[in-house]
Amino acid sequence: MMCQHGYMLFERFRGFLAAVLPAVAATLPIVVAPPASADPCPDIEVIFARGTGADPGLGFVGDALVNSLRSKVGGQSVGTYAVNYPAGWNFDTSAPAGAADASARVQWMADNCPNTKLVLGGMSQGAGVIDLITVDATPPGRFTATPLPPRLADHVAAVAVFGNPLRTMRGGGPLPAMSRTFGPKTIDMCALDDIFCSPGKSLPAHFAYVENGMTDQAADFVAARVR
Structure with a gap:
């Protein structure tokens, strides 16, 4: 008897749910999950190539x-893109790979975020990566330049490089002097006696760009270009 009684109660409860739940559901608001979407385009994006041996990221x-x-x-919002390249000691393959990736990122941003002001930057070998896509012609040495076409260059508001090895190459020099297109948009920072961008022989100077205030100085230059 108890089992039969319990079964009858269960059936009545199930019938109650069947009758009531549709009516309750009809009164509830319909919640639709928002579709997944990419982050909105930033006002500014810094595309930066790290130096040799640095861990992946901006450095x-x-x-x-x-x-x-x-x-x-x-x-203004500031987004970042770390150039995806080995930053290894085989410069013959590493630097061109970085130049190709940086160029591809400029292309992607120009197509998908045309109003974003782009800033190109690099440190040491990373500066060389940026040289390859901004100089007017193939720089001295064994590398072949792949300059950004004018359509893409127009999206670049500023360039900031640090410890740039182009400065010490025969026939080279500071990036502003090597690029008619980007020269007025460029700041090329070389610490006093930096072994890689000056006649000096100081390795510590090559790693002093934060402490010596040059990153802040470069930020002032870039900020004036993107305001």
Whole structure:
């Protein structure tokens, strides 16, 4: 008897649910999950190539440049893109790979975020990566330049390089002197006696761009270009 009684109660409860739940559901708002979407295009994007041997990312100079820039551009949003390349000691393959990736990122941003102001930057070998896509012609040495076409160059508001090896190559020099297209948009920072960009022989100077204030100085230059 108890089993039969329990079964009858269960059936009545199931009937109640069948009758009531549709009516309750009809009174509830319909919630639709928003579709997945990419982050909105930033006002500014810094495309930065780290130096030789640095872990993937912007590197310590790139991080410092971006942090300083964010403090100088008011309400403008600043996105970042770390150039995807080996940053290895085989410069013959590493630097061109970085140039290809940086160029592809500029292309992608121009197509998908045409109003974003792009900033190109690099440290040491990373500066060489940026040289390859901004100089007017093939620089001295064994590398072949692949300059950005004018359509893409127009999207670049500023260029900032640090410890640039192009400065010490025979026939080379600071990037602004090597590029008619990007010269007025470019700041090329070389610390006093930096072994890789000056006649000096100081290795510590090559790693002093944050402490010596040059990343902040470069951020001032870039901020004036993107305001």
